[in-house]
Each structure stands twice: as structure tokens, then as C-alpha cells.
Amino acid sequence: MNKSEAEKKIAELSAKLEKYSYQYYVLDDPEISDYDFDMMMQELKGLEAEFPELVLPTSPTQRVGGEALGKFEKVTHTVQMASLQDVFSFEQLNEFIERCHAELGEVEFSVEPKIDGLSCSLEYENGVLTRASTRGDGFVGEDVTANIRTIRSIPLKLENAPEYLEVRGEVYMPVSSFEKLVEEQELNGEQPFKNPRNAAAGSLRQKDSRITAKRRLDIFIFNIQQCRGKEFDTHTKSLDYVKSLGLRTIPTHTICRTFDEIKAEIERIGNDRVNFGFDIDGVCIKVNKLSQRDIMGATAKTPKWAIAYKYPPEEKETELLDIEVNVGRTGAITPVAVFEPIILAGTSVSRAVLHNQDFIDEKDIRVGDRIIVRKAGEIIPEVLRSVAHKADSVPFKLPSVCPVCNTPSVRDEGESVLRCPNVECPAQLLKNMIHFASKNAMNIDGLGEANMKLLVDSKLVSSPADLYTLRREQLTTLERFGEKSAENLINAIEASKTRELDRLVHALGIRNIGQRAATLLCEKFGDMDTLLNVTREDVSSIEGFGDIMAESIVTALHEPHRIELINRLRDLGVNMVYHKQQSGDDRFSGLTFVLTGTLPTMKRDEAKALIESFGGKVSGSVSKKTSFVVAGEEAGSKLTKAQELGIEILSEDELIEKTK
Numbered sequence: 001m002n003k004s005e006a007e008k009k010i011a012e013l014s015a016k017l018e019k020y021s022y023q024y025y026v027l028d029d030p031e032i033s034d035y036d037f038d039m040m041m042q043e044l045k046g047l048e049a050e051f052p053e054l055v056l057p058t059s060p061t062q063r064v065g066g067e068a069l070g071k072f073e074k075v076t077h078t079v080q081m082a083s084l085q086d087v088f089s090f091e092q093l094n095e096f097i098e099r100c101h102a103e104l105g106e107v108e109f110s111v112e113p114k115i116d117g118l119s120c121s122l123e124y125e126n127g128v129l130t131r132a133s134t135r136g137d138g139f140v141g142e143d144v145t146a147n148i149r150t151i152r153s154i155p156l157k158l159e160n161a162p163e164y165l166e167v168r169g170e171v172y173m174p175v176s177s178f179e180k181l182v183e184e185q186e187l188n189g190e191q192p193f194k195n196p197r198n199a200a201a202g203s204l205r206q207k208d209s210r211i212t213a214k215r216r217l218d219i220f221i222f223n224i225q226q227c228r229g230k231e232f233d234t235h236t237k238s239l240d241y242v243k244s245l246g247l248r249t250i251p252t253h254t255i256c257r258t259f260d261e262i263k264a265e266i267e268r269i270g271n272d273r274v275n276f277g278f279d280i281d282g283v284c285i286k287v288n289k290l291s292q293r294d295i296m297g298a299t300a301k302t303p304k305w306a307i308a309y310k311y312p313p314e315e316k317e318t319e320l321l322d323i324e325v326n327v328g329r330t331g332a333i334t335p336v337a338v339f340e341p342i343i344l345a346g347t348s349v350s351r352a353v354l355h356n357q358d359f360i361d362e363k364d365i366r367v368g369d370r371i372i373v374r375k376a377g378e379i380i381p382e383v384l385r386s387v388a389h390k391a392d393s394v395p396f397k398l399p400s401v402c403p404v405c406n407t408p409s410v411r412d413e414g415e416s417v418l419r420c421p422n423v424e425c426p427a428q429l430l431k432n433m434i435h436f437a438s439k440n441a442m443n444i445d446g447l448g449e450a451n452m453k454l455l456v457d458s459k460l461v462s463s464p465a466d467l468y469t470l471r472r473e474q475l476t477t478l479e480r481f482g483e484k485s486a487e488n489l490i491n492a493i494e495a496s497k498t499r500e501l502d503r504l505v506h507a508l509g510i511r512n513i514g515q516r517a518a519t520l521l522c523e524k525f526g527d528m529d530t531l532l533n534v535t536r537e538d539v540s541s542i543e544g545f546g547d548i549m550a551e552s553i554v555t556a557l558h559e560p561h562r563i564e565l566i567n568r569l570r571d572l573g574v575n576m577v578y579h580k581q582q583s584g585d586d587r588f589s590g591l592t593f594v595l596t597g598t599l600p601t602m603k604r605d606e607a608k609a610l611i612e613s614f615g616g617k618v619s620g621s622v623s624k625k626t627s628f629v630v631a632g633e634e635a636g637s638k639l640t641k642a643q644e645l646g647i648e649i650l651s652e653d654e655l656i657e658k659t660k
Contacts, residue, residue, distance in 0.1 A: 001047075001050075003051060003054070006047050006050065006051045006054060007051075007054055009047060010044065010047050010048065010051075010054055010059075013040055013043060013044040013047070014044065014056075014058075014059055014060055016040065017037070017040055017041060017044065017060040018060060018155065018156075018157070020032055020037055020040075021060065021152055021153075022153075022155065022246055041060065041061070044059070044060065044061055045061050048061055057128070057156070058128055058129075058156040058157040059156075060156075072142035072143055072144065072205070072207075072654075073142070073143040074140055074141075074142060074143070075121075075131070075133035075136075075140065075141050075142060075143050076139065076140050077121065077133070077136075077138070077139055077140065077141060077225075078166075078225075078226065079166065079225040079226055080138050080139060081119060081121060081135040081136075081138050081139075081141070081168060081225075082138055082298060082301065082302055082303055083135075083138065083301065083302060084284060084302055084303070084306050084307055084308040085302045085306075085307050085308070086282070086307070086308050086309075086310050087307050087308070087309055087310070088309075088310050088312065090263055092307075093259070093262065093263070093266075093285070093307070093309055094259050096285070096307050097109075097258075097259045097262065097285075098259075100287060100296070100305070103295065103296060104287070104292050104295060104296070106257075107257070107287060107288075107289070107292060108255050108256070108257050108287075108288045108289070109255070109256050109257070109262060109285050109286060109287060109288060110235050110236050110253045110254070110255060110284075110285075110286045110287075110288045111253070111254045111255075111256050111262055111265045111266070111269075111283060111284070111285055111286075112222065112250050112252065112253045112254075112283065112284045112286070113250060113251065113252065113269055113273070113276075113280045113283060113284075114280055114281055114282040114283055114284045114308050114309075114310075115170035115172050115220050115222070115250065115278060115279070115280055116170075116172065116195075116196065116197045116278075116279040116280055116281040117170040117171050117172030117173070117196075117197055117200045117201075117219075117278075117279075118134065118135070118170065118171045118172075118197070118200050118201045118204055119134070119135040119168060119169070119170055119171075120132055120133065120134055120135065120141075120144065120148065120168070120169055120170075120171050120204070120219070121133050121134075121135070121141070121166055121167070121168050121225060122148065122154065122166070122167050122168075122169065122221075122247075123164075123165070123166045124158055124161055124164070124165045124166075124167075125163070125164055126161065126163060126164075127157050127158040127159065127160075127161035128156070128157050128158075129145075129148075129149070129154070129155070129156050129157070130145075131143060131145050132144050132145045132147075132148035132149075133145075134204070134205070137643075138301070142205070144204055144205065146209040147203075147204050147205075147206060147209045147212040148171075148204075148219075149209070150209055150212050150213035150217070151171070151217050151218060151219055153218055153219060153248045154219060154247070154248075155245075155246045155247065158245045158246060158247075159245070159246065160245070161245055162227055162228055162229040162230050163228045163229050164226065164227070164228040164229075165224070165226070165227050165228075165245075166224070166225040166226040166227075167221045167223065167224055167225060167242055167247065168221070168222060168223040168224075168225050169219045169220055169221040169222060169223075169247075169248075170219065170220050170222060171200055171204050171217055171218070171219045172196060172197070172200050172217065172218060172219070172220070172278050172279065173196040173197075173199045173200040173203065173215065173216070173217055173218075173278075174196075174216065174218055174277050174278055175196060175276075175277055175278060175279065176277060177196075177215065177216040177217075178193070178195075178196040178199050181193065181199060181215060182199075193600070194380065194633060195279070195380070196278070196279045197279065197281075198633060199215070200215075200217055202600060202651065202653075203215035203217055204217060205651055205653065205654075206653055207653055207654065207657045218248070218278070219248060220248060220249060220250045220251065221239075221242050221247045221248060221249045221250070222239070222249070222250045222284075223235075223238075224238045224239075224241075224242060232290065233289065233290060233291070234288045234289055234290065235253075235286060235287075235288050235289075235290065236253055236255065236288055238290075239253060251276075252269075255288060256285075262285055265283070266283045266309055269283055270283075270311055280311075281310060281311065282308050282309050282310040282311055283308070283309045283311075284306060284307075284308050284309075285306065285307055285308075285309060286305065286306040287305040287306065292305065293305040313374050313375075314344055314374060314375070315372050315373070315374040315384065316342045316343075316344060316372070316373055316374070317370055317371070317372055317373075317387065318339045318340045318341075318342045318370070318371060318373060319339060319340045319368070319369070319370060319371075320337055320338075320339050320365065320366070320367055320368060320369045320370075320371050320383075320386075321338050321339055321340060321367070322338040322367055323335050323336065323337055323338070323354065323360075323365075323367055323396055324336045324338055325398060325399060325403045326427075327402060327403065327404050327420055327425060327427035327428060328427075328428070328431060329428055329431030329432050329434075329435055329509060330419070330428070330509065330511050331402075331419040331420040331421060331422070331423075331425065331428055332417045332418070332419055333398060333399070333402065333403070333409055333417075333418040333419060333420060334353060334354075334355070334356070335353075335354040335355070335356070335357075335360060335396075335398060336351055336352070336353055336354060337351065337352045337353075337354050337365070337371070337383050338350065338351055339351075339352075339371060339373065342373060344373065344374065344375045344381065349373065349375070349381045351381065352373060352381040352382055352383050353382075354383060355416075356398075356416045356417055356418065357397070357398050357416070357418060358416045359416075360396055360398075361395070363383070363385055363386055364386055364389075364395070365383065365386050365396060366386065366389055366390075366393040366394065366395060366396050367393065367396060368389070368390040368393050369386040369387075369388065369389055369390070369393065370386070370387045370388040371383050371384075371385070371386050371387065372384040372385050372386075372387060398418050402420035402422060402425060402427075404420070404425055404426055404427040405420065405422050405424075405425040405426065405427070407420055407421060407422035407425065408421075409421075423559070423561050423562075424561070429456060429462065430452065430453060430456050432464075432509055433452050433455075433456060433461065433464060433467075434447075434448075434449055434452050435507065435509050436464040436467075436507045436508075436509070437452060437464075437467070437496075437507075438507075440503075440506065440515050441503055441504075441506050441507035442464075442496040442499055442503055442504065442507045443496065443499065443503065444467070444489075444492050444493055444496045445488075445492040446485070446488055446489045446492050447467075447489065447492070447493075450480070451480060451489070454478055454479070454480055455467075455470075455478075458478060460474055463565060463568070464507070464565065464569070465565055465568035465569050465572060467493050468493060468497070468569070468572040468573070468574065469572070470489075470490065470493065471490070472486045472487055472490050475489060475490070496574075497572075497573050497574045497575060498575055499574075499575060500522070500575070500578060500579060501522045501527065501528060501575060501576060501577060501578040501579075502515075502518045502519040502521070502522040502523075502578060503518075504528075504569070504574065504575070504576075505518035505521060505522060505531070506518040508556070508562065508565075508566075510552055510553060510556040510557075511552050511556070512548055512549050512552040512603065513549065513552055513553055513556075514601065514602060514603060514606050515601065515602075516602055516606045516607075516609070516610055516656075517545070517549060517603075517606045517609065520542055520545070520606075520609050520610070520613060521539070521542070521553065522578035523578065523613075524541075524542050525538075525578075526577070526578050527576060527577045527578060528566060528570070528576035528577070529576070531553075531557060532557050532563070532566070534553070534554060534557070535554065536550040536551060536554050537550075539553050539554060542609060542613075545609055586614060586615030587614050587615065587658075587659075588611060588614040588615045588616025588617075588658075589614075589615035589616070590615075591615075591616045591617070591627040591628065592616070592617045592618075592619050592625055592626050592627050592628075593611050593616055593617065593618050593619070593626075593627065593628050593629070593630055593655075594618070594619050594620070594621065594622050594626050594628075594629045594630070594638055594642070595607055595608065595618060595629075595630050596629060596630070596631050596632070596635040596636065596638035596639055597631050597632035597633050597634050597635030597636070597639070598632045598633040598634055599630070599632035599633075599652040600632065600633075600652050601652065602652055607630060607652070607655065610655070610656070610659060611655070614659055621638070622638050622641045622642050622645065622647065623645075624645060626642065626645070626647050627647075627648075628647065628648050628649075628650050628655075629642040629647055629648075629649050629650065630649075630650045630651075630652065630655050631649050631650070631651065632651075632652060
């Protein structure tokens with residue numbers, strides 16, 4: 001095929017793939033099978049590889065970038081991305097309606113679901129997506145174009161588009177994607193996101209767009225910010241126009257004129273939201289005519305012509321039937337409330353984690369109680385409180401022995417978690433094996449939960465070292481494995497032998513030692529033999545490693561079962577030497593960091609150790625001298641003060657990127 005023929009074929013394939021993507025991701029009405037789509041995409045990739053000069057930025061193959069960004073560039077919004085004033089009662093809603101009628105006379109409102117996600121701007125020039133940015137503070141956001149391009153429902157090119165178009169939408173994570181992500185995070189021993197909104201925000205601000213692509217985000221467009229060469233007299237007409245261009249708009253927008261009509265629509269949306277595949281946290285009520293919006297104007301922060309009615313969290317009372325006790329990967333003994341099923345956010349709920357004995361004591365939760373339950377972030381059930389005890393009830397206490405292996409349980413000083421110390425406890429085996437093979441540890445492709453459970457149940461493995469003795473003929477006797485899949489798994493296990501030592505240290509599942517701490521240990525000590533002989537003082541000499549982390553690593557590496565495992569792995573050819581060079585630089589010299597909130601994967605000590613390993617200083621308070629604030633979930637007053645002082649806020653991912 002010559003270049004001219006290739007150019008024609010590439011254009012044809014690109015047009016078809018964009019059409020089929022629109023049908024699949026926007027209309028939810030696919031015309032061809034996934035296989036046919038994938039084959040067409042492979043054909044396009046092959047042609048572009050052969051003729052790289054023909055690759056266009058709008059090609060369907062360019063939705064996922066190949067390089068991680070060093071930082072997000074700042075974007076100043078030409079049109080302010082204002083937030084809406086929240087109201088929490090129908091009385092407040094009525095006050096807003098009456099105010100609009102008093103100022104405007106006859107007025108109609110667009111009533112729309114308020115998607116719970118992250119607000120973003122998309123800019124198109126001559127129909128081509130040129131830039132996407134976060135809302136930020138409404139005036140200045142961040143350029144997230146590479147990550148936005150991974151969202152399949154966003155067209156990279158619009159047909160019959162105006163010269164310039166800027167639209168605003170809400171990026172969200174579908175509930176199905178969120179549930180899958182949380183399952184993976186829990187399996188890998190990571191701290192899971194608490195709700196889809198936080199998951200969407202964390203995913204969109206990934207420095208590596210390949211990670212964002214795996215999170216399967218989506219978007220609803222709810223406003224036109226700017227449009228050259230096209231004018232509209234109402235908001236709803238502008239949404240219809242945006243939809244005609246191929247963009248995905250909010251799922252419903254209903255015109256209402258009176259308080260009663262708006263109240264009824266809010267109640268209808270509230271009842272229907274249980275059927276949505278995405279989270280909403282309220283309803284937006286907006287003056288529909290754009291000329292009337294101009295009359296009402298805006299404050300410095302919010303428009304006067306719109307409000308957001310926020311739904312109160314749904315709470316229900318039920319009876320606590322039992323408290324089950326489960327044993328996790330690290331031996332943590334976790335109580336789980338089992339109660340009479342109730343419907344919350346549209347689904348039947350009958351279980352919720354009670355965390356630990358302190359949580360149970362604080363709320364005085366007893367079997368047989370009447371309890372109040374809600375869904376945190378509309379997703380995760382949680383017990384709020386006990387409202388009534390039975391006459392003969394007694395306080396609940398976690399067992400003094402492991403419920404699985406009957407080993408006496410222990411509670412380490414300074415910890416709230418009760419643990420089973422028996423490393424051979426059957427309840428811990430499977431989860432430890434899954435962690436060992438997980439992506440952030442030894443990264444053995446093909447050894448997910450289902451396959452690992454099969455190996456354990458079949459008695460083929462009872463230790464991570466047993467993985468390296470598996471033979472192909474053993475695997476082919478199992479239901480899930482054919483000749484090819486068995487060969488692939490054996491090859492993947494063999495390849496894992498060459499992983500860097502820090503991955504192995506992380507894979508060993510030592511308490512309080514996460515991925516970054518394992519790397520710092522290996523940078524300091526270099527090989528497994530040295531690690532096996534370190535003292536608490538040696539470990540404490542690493543910046544940011546406190547007594548708890550030092551105690552954990554030294555105790556773990558002197559336990560006979562772990563020494564035996566390490567020796568077996570060594571004999572089986574697993575790498576025991578750290579080859580990467582130490583950081584050896586002081587790029588954070590003179591910089592002061594403040595940590596606030598709960599980070600997604602790193603403990604506070606790990607983040608502190610990382611910063612200090614590059615010469616930075618970690619402070620406990622925010623001041624004008626603070627260089628960066630690293631913020632996680634439930635960041636409080638420190639984050640607020642940093643924003644007031646204009647200090648740059650970093651996510652965990654952004655902090656890690658600064659060290660690469």
C-alpha cells in the first residue's frame with residue numbers, strides 16, 4: 001500500500017471508529033461487536049505504525065498518551081467557572097424562586113440532576129479538541145488535556161462545529177467502574193477511594209494518562225461557556241445544540257415554572273437516582289432565559305440565577321442481627337455488622353464494617369440493637385449509631401482467639417486493630433498470596449484472585465515460593481487452564497524472578513511497610529543479606545522512619561517463617577539485589593512541605609521519608625514559608641489555609657512525580 005492509499009484508508013477507519021465510539025459510549029447503542037471494533041483499531045494502528053507521518057492528533061489511536069507528564073500547566077479561564085450556592089430545604093428553594101419572580105416577573109427554570117464529579121472545561125477550535133482544564137478556583141485551573149482525551153465519550157473532533165466552542169461538564173466515575181476499582185484496591189492492600197467523586201478527581205489528575213484510561217471515566221456536558229458564531233436565547237437550546245454536535249449532555253433537563261413543579265421534579269429525580277449508573281448529590285435549578293440571567297447577575301463566587309438543591313443523606317433504622325469476625329491478609333481481625341436488609345440509595349444493604357473494638361465501644365454497639373445505617377458517599381454502608389439496646393443485651397467484645405485458627409489474638413501497643421499472629425492461619429494465606437503476585441508487588445500477570453484461589457484450593461501452593469516450583473502439566477489439570485494459558489502463567493512467574501528487590505520487600509507483606517518504604521529500605525541497604533542483618537537503629541537512620549516502622553521491618557525479617565521463605569525464594573532464583581541507584585540528590589533542599597488528610601496509598605511516615613530523602617523538610621503547620629501542601633482525603637484546616645495563602649497543593653501522585 002502506498003502513502004496515498006494509506007492516507008485514504010486511515011481517514012476511512014478513523015471516521016468509522018469515531019462513529020462506532022459515539023454509538024457505544026454516548027448513545028449506548030453499539031452497531032458492531034467489541035471484537036470487530038478492536039480489529040478495526042488494530043488495522044488503524046498498523047497503518048499508522050507503517051506511515052507515522054500520517055498520524056493526526058484527532059486519531060482514535062491517540063486517546064491514551066504514552067508518557068507521564070512532569071506537571072500540570074496552569075490555565076486561566078476566560079469565562080469564570082463559578083460554583084452554585086447550595087440550599088438544603090424546600091423553604092430555601094422557595095425563597096430563591098420567589099426572588100427570581102420578584103426580579104424577573106415570568107420566569108422558567110431548567111431543572112437538572114447535579115452530577116457528583118469534577119467540573120472541567122473543554123475547548124474546541126474549528127471542531128478539534130485543543131485543551132481541557134479543571135475548574136480549580138473558578139479563575140485558574142490545570143491543563144488535563146491528555147487525560148481528558150482518554151474519555152471515550154468525548155469526541156476529539158466535532159463535525160459542523162463553530163470556529164470556537166468552550167463547554168463545561170462534570171467528569172465522573174460510573175458506579176460500576178468505581179466498584180471494580182475499590183475491589184482491586186482492597187485486593188492489593190491499598191486504601192480504597194471512599195466514593196466515586198474522589199475516585200474521579202484522583203483519576204483525572206493522574207500524571208500518567210495511561211492510568212486515567214484504565215479508570216474508565218465519563219462526562220456530562222451541562223453548559224456552554226463560549227461559542228463564536230452562534231447565539232442562543234435559552235440554556236436548554238444551547239444544550240440541544242451541544243448534543244447535536246456529538247457531545248454527551250446531562251441526561252435530563254426539565255422546564256418548570258412554579259415552586260410546586262420544581263419540587264415535584266426534585267422528588268422525581270430523587271426517586272429515580274437509584275437507577276442511575278452514576279452518582280448525583282442534588283439538583284440544579286437554573287433560570288433558562290440567558291437575557292434574564294444577565295439581569296440577575298452574580299456575586300463574586302456564585303451566580304444569582306441558579307442554585308443547587310442538595311439531597312440529605314439517606315439514613316434508615318434496622319436491627320443488628322449479628323457481628324461477624326473476619327481475618328485479613330495481615331491477620332487483622334475485623335468485625336462486620338450483619339443487620340436486617342434495608343434499601344439505601346436503591347440497593348439492598350445488610351452488612352457494614354465496624355472497624356475495630358474502639359469503634360464498637362465508642363458507639364456502644366451490641367447484637368440485637370436498633371441501629372442507624374447510611375451509605376457514605378451513596379456507596380459504602382456505615383453504621384452511624386445505636387439508638388436502642390435490648391433489655392438483656394451485653395457489650396460486644398472481639399474474641400481473644402482467632403476465629404479461624406484459634407491462635408490467641410494480640411493487640412500491639414499504639415494500635416486499635418486486633419490481630420491473629422499465626423502466619424500459617426488459613427484465612428491469611430490466600431490474601432497474602434494475592435498480594436505477593438499483585439501489580440505493585442511481584443506483578444505476576446495472570447495471577448488474579450480467581451486463579452490464585454484455584455491454586456490454593458487445589459493444594460498446588462501454600463507459600464509464595466511454591467509458585468516458582470509450578471509446572472505447566474500441573475496447571476493444565478485445572479479447569480481454568482489450557483496449554484497456552486498455562487504456558488503464559490509459567491512464563492510470567494519466571495519473569496517475576498528478575499523484579500527489583502524493593503518489589504520483593506513490598507511483596508513480603510510486612511506491616512507498616514508500603515511500596516515507597518520498601519524502596520527507601522533497598523536504596524539504603526542494597527541487598528537482602530544486608531537487610532536481614534539490620535538493627536532498629538540502622539532502619540531509624542532513614543529519614544522519616546520512626547520506631548514503629550523500624551520495629552516492623554526488624555521483627556519481620558527475624559521471624560523464622562519469613563527467613564525460610566526468603567531463603568527458598570533465593571534458592572529458586574528470585575533476585576535479592578537492588579540495582580537502582582539511590583536518589584543521591586537534594587532537589588527538595590530549602591523546600592518545606594506540609595502533609596494533611598489521608599493519602600491514597602502512602603502512610604504519613606512514608607510520605608515524610610520520601611520528602612526528606614530528597615532534602616526537603618516536613619512541617620506540621622502551614623505558613624507563608626510553606627512551599628507545598630500534600631493533601632489527601634478529608635484534608636481539613638491546613639488545606640483551607642494553604643488555599644487562602646495561595647500555596648501550591650499537591651496530590652500523592654504529584655509528590656511522587658516530583659521525585660522521578
